[in-house]
Amino acid sequence: MGQDDPEEDRVIRELIVAVSNLHQMESILTLTRISDGRNRDRRFNLFDLLSEPAQNAFSRAAKTRVLQDGQVVYHQDEPGQEMFRIVSGEIRLFFHHPDGRQLLFTTYKSGECFGLLSFLDGLPSQYGAEAYGEVTLQVLGQRQYQMLRAQHPIFHDAVVELLCRHIRGLTTFVVDARLDDFTQSLARRLLESARLDADGRQVVHQSQAELSLLFGVSRQTINKTLKQFEERGLVEVEYGAVVLTDIKGLRRARRRSMP
The missing domain is CATH 2.60.120.10 (Jelly Rolls)
Structure with missing residues (x-):
């Protein structure tokens, strides 16, 4: 200095x-x-x-x-x-x-x-x-x-x-x-990382493998939680990306753990 x-x-x-x-x-x-x-x-x-x-x-x-x-x-x-x-x-x-x-x-x-x-x-x-x-x-x-x-x-x-x-x-x-528990942390990450694509969708351009590195958990844990989100209509999982389909629902998941 x-x-x-x-x-x-x-x-x-x-x-x-x-x-x-x-x-x-x-x-x-x-x-x-x-x-x-x-x-x-x-x-x-x-x-x-x-x-x-x-x-x-x-x-x-x-x-x-x-x-x-x-x-x-x-x-x-x-x-x-x-x-x-x-x-x-x-x-x-x-x-x-x-x-x-x-x-x-x-x-x-x-x-x-x-x-x-x-x-x-x-x-x-x-x-x-x-x-x-x-x-x-x-x-x-x-x-x-x-x-x-x-x-x-x-x-x-x-x-x-x-x-x-x-x-x-x-x-x-x-x-x-x-x-936060893991569900809340993942919901937060998705909300904060999403960007508008050419079709006006909110998309996180990260694979499940990359998300597992970000969170320090197994890919299976990421996959399981994303499937829970999909079942609730919060996201759609694509190859190398996650599309956010229910922003309000994800915000609720961010605030409290999902059952």
Whole structure:
């Protein structure tokens, strides 16, 4: 971190510690069954928090990196040397447990930033990141980061805001993990992940195998719960996707466990 403003650096360090502590809680909870599932809708898009001059300065300072499907951005336990903003495509974060289990922890989409915590505190990343489909990234190193902080004070404010949003999201995640059963968690995930398709349907473009990785449960558990939803007319399961047919019913399932 820069030495020009010790108070600002102290605030960021405290935020990093808070988020890191929440990450430790997540690592335990996500091994049981659930994902973060928050519908961010560009909530972690740095550009939403920057002025146009600061956006342009970021784009000039950042390097462009194009990744192919499955290509690794960084490995779990690798020290953070860069922060990333997604120009197009999708990035997935994976957690690998020593016993061999793998969890698809979360996904980041176009406009969103990731890799920020390890980049700021210099500690090893708790998750690995890889491309899902072709991805274009903007990549910022430490020297460019410090330059932007010095030239555009709003950049510092935006980073603090992103960290605060991480804390809020992770706090909600921990509460949901403690209080929701699996049916509620899956209903929430479907509601928050659905997007309109060309036919005007609300569709979640994730296979049952991908959902099982997100929740840390077996594919059979996902299949059983989706069949329960289908029997109640809440969803229709297609190849590699789930179509939401009763939004209000899913919201009721989100609020209480299904019999």
